[in-house]
Amino acid sequence: MTGRFVARRATMLVVTALVASVAVYGALFIAPGDPATLLIGGGKPPSPRLLAEIHRQYHLDDPFLQGYWRWLSGMLHGDAGRSLTYQDSVTHLVTERIGNTAFLVAYAAVLIIVPGVALGTVAALRGGFGDTLITIVTTALMAVPTFVMSVVLIWWLSVRWDWLPAYGAGTGFTGRLEHLTLPALALATAWVAYVAQVTRSAVRAELASEHVETARARGVPERFVVRKHVLRNAAGPLFSVSGVAVAGLIAGCSIVEQAFGINGIGALLVQSAAKQDLAVVQALALITVVVFVVVNTAVDVVTAALDHRVSLEGAA
């Protein structure tokens, strides 16, 4: 069953990736503007000969299908093409930056899941004032846009108090930890609230369910009820929502990387899209699609394993 599920997901991934690549390629293809003009100093009177030379070198005048085919066959040979603005191979550009982004996403994921689940569980179990407080605070945080959070964090913790660096990615593990704490916080804030809210409802739902009532009626100690019945059954939705949150982080990276001046693939995507650097945008769009689908698949598999009420057949 699992084998068939994975095979079907893999097919879906390939189809999604192809559709996405045609859409991205097409969108940039019909966008007005000529990326080659950005390369010519900007400051000198235009030279049509120079422009023609760049067009020739980078095949900028190819028709849509020919250009797309050149790109696709290159990809199948493991060649993601050359960046027009960096005059460097896309593979090199991406591999140099992906470490920063992966670190940032992983860091933010930890910052989301650990406090999110803890806060949601506490709110659901405790109830009363604590519940109200957690609900109000997390709901308020959910409403703060990521870029506003970035500005507030930089201003408060970096410029005012000089605790953490305001920009850059740092090098090595400790350097990155230091430099990426604020960006990860900015990225995590909105999602912490989301995870906490879903955890709270899931735990609440379990608390009110029949099996918990039965266990309690049987005189099973409360500690045991919470661990064995409530948290275990709530784990499915928790894992599922955490997965969505992590996949969402990948999209949120562009904003945070721009705001904190981090040299990651999110910032690269924003810059390359503005400059119509097709090969780079195309490669990054594909990476995003693949990661998104893979994360979702993993979440589905684990959710199904945790909760036998969910079948993989239905999930696909």
Place this chain on the structure above:
Amino acid sequence: MHAPRTALALTVLSALLTLSACSPGGGGTSSSPQSPKLTSTTPAASGALDEVTWNLPLGEPTTLDPAKVGDYSPSTVVSNLCDPLLRLKADYSVAPGLATSWKRPDPRTLVLELRDDVTFWNGHPMTAKDVVASLERQRDPATQSVNTQVLATVSTITATGDHQVTVRFKSPDELFLKYLVNGFGAVSEAAYLKQAGAGYGTARGGLMCTGPFELKSWKSGESITAVRNDGYWDTALRPRAAELTFRFITDASTLTSALLSGQIDGSYEIPSTVAKALRSADAGTLYYGPSAQTVFVSPTGPASPLADPRITRALSLVLDRDALVRNVFDGAARKEKTFIPSLVWRTGEASDVYAKGYDALPAVPATDVAAARKLVARAAPKKRTVTIAMGAGDQQSLQTLTFLQAGAKKIGLTVVIKQLQPTQMSGLFYDASLREGLDATMALGYVEIPDPLSYAEMFTSPASPMNWTHYDNPEVTSLLTRARAALDPKKSAELFTRAQALYIEDLAIVPIAVPYERMFLNKRLSGAPASFAYINMPWAAQLGATGEGTS
């Protein structure tokens, strides 16, 4: 030269960031300087420095090959790496560089005498052969040089001695010598050029020049690092900083935080939107310098309502420039009579001739709605809506155009502001189809060489690809052509000012303001020039320690 400033590829997002970042630290409107003090230089530095981190607010350069450089970011870096034959000084005058002297035995010959004590970073001596190779390669289309038009009047460039180069011209050209101050005149090692080929000036191909700093590494997207050249020939300019790192923060809010927290030591071209927050900062000083930058609106085609000089004059009459300078430029700009900033001629040999010509021009008009309305009525454009293009997200342009919009409304013209993405904006200069549907464009440019002639030719010559309205005044063209061929500076200046008096009457361009250079420098540093001339000067060689710590 004209540099349309399109690199500010920021989104609405950055605008919001800027606003929110400024409010906590920025001063109120009461602290706005009415006219900030201008300074060409900063106090001389006293000590050595281990490292300096500098920002390029217009983003990462695409190349460092001097032959291809002609924009803010690459010029800021290359001017410290590659020495040109002549050197621009902070007051925008020309001084000897790798060439010690020059003479013209006849109007079609220029002889340059070179220094004989200069070595490249690799220790090889610089000779006339390297100079010839560096200049000649810019003729070859494969080089993709942005300076090919400078060589249009040149017939041969030859080494006439180990340290002497002779240039022969098809027709006399007074501009050629002045172009030697920028990337066009930069000298690279001939052997290295040959070996690096098309990769010269890229992150991989590297550079081989004689400048005070040597290119060490270029991590794309991250930084460019240069180290001190201990054997630099100009002993007065041996750098005090051992290492110089460039970063590429384009986001105004991130830049402000990085400067305030001392993570970045300084930056030229500080956006006006963050100047308020930096002006009152303890971390360092915001300097205002004289500048050769200029802001104007020019029509995009002969069918534009703005192509009628009566309409452009009417817009000029309703534009409240004082309020504009105060509110948009934070006081750091000046209204001038033409679109060519006076700094470019103020220090030359013929400055008095240029000054006299400038004084004779009609004054910058005070707002006069009645007169403007009459002009519009006489021009009677069929189209009452004017669509003006600007680079998306550029706050200064947006605010300037909003001012123009308000003024135009009073005389029955509707200004529609259209924000274009970077590739569309840069494409305007090359592709006429991208100009369709537009009536005018906001231009932020600078004049790179200390001569107004090239800039004037660009908009008035019928052959110029920048002359979008097909402006053709044979007398102006003839005067400017003669000015270029006149090798006597006073004669050339005199011919130019006569042409200027003519085209100022009928050329459809709305001059808006001449913004000052804005440079921020951390308090631990001093010495860098605050003048816009930095763009072609080894400015970082003058940076040194002040003895004060970082913030």
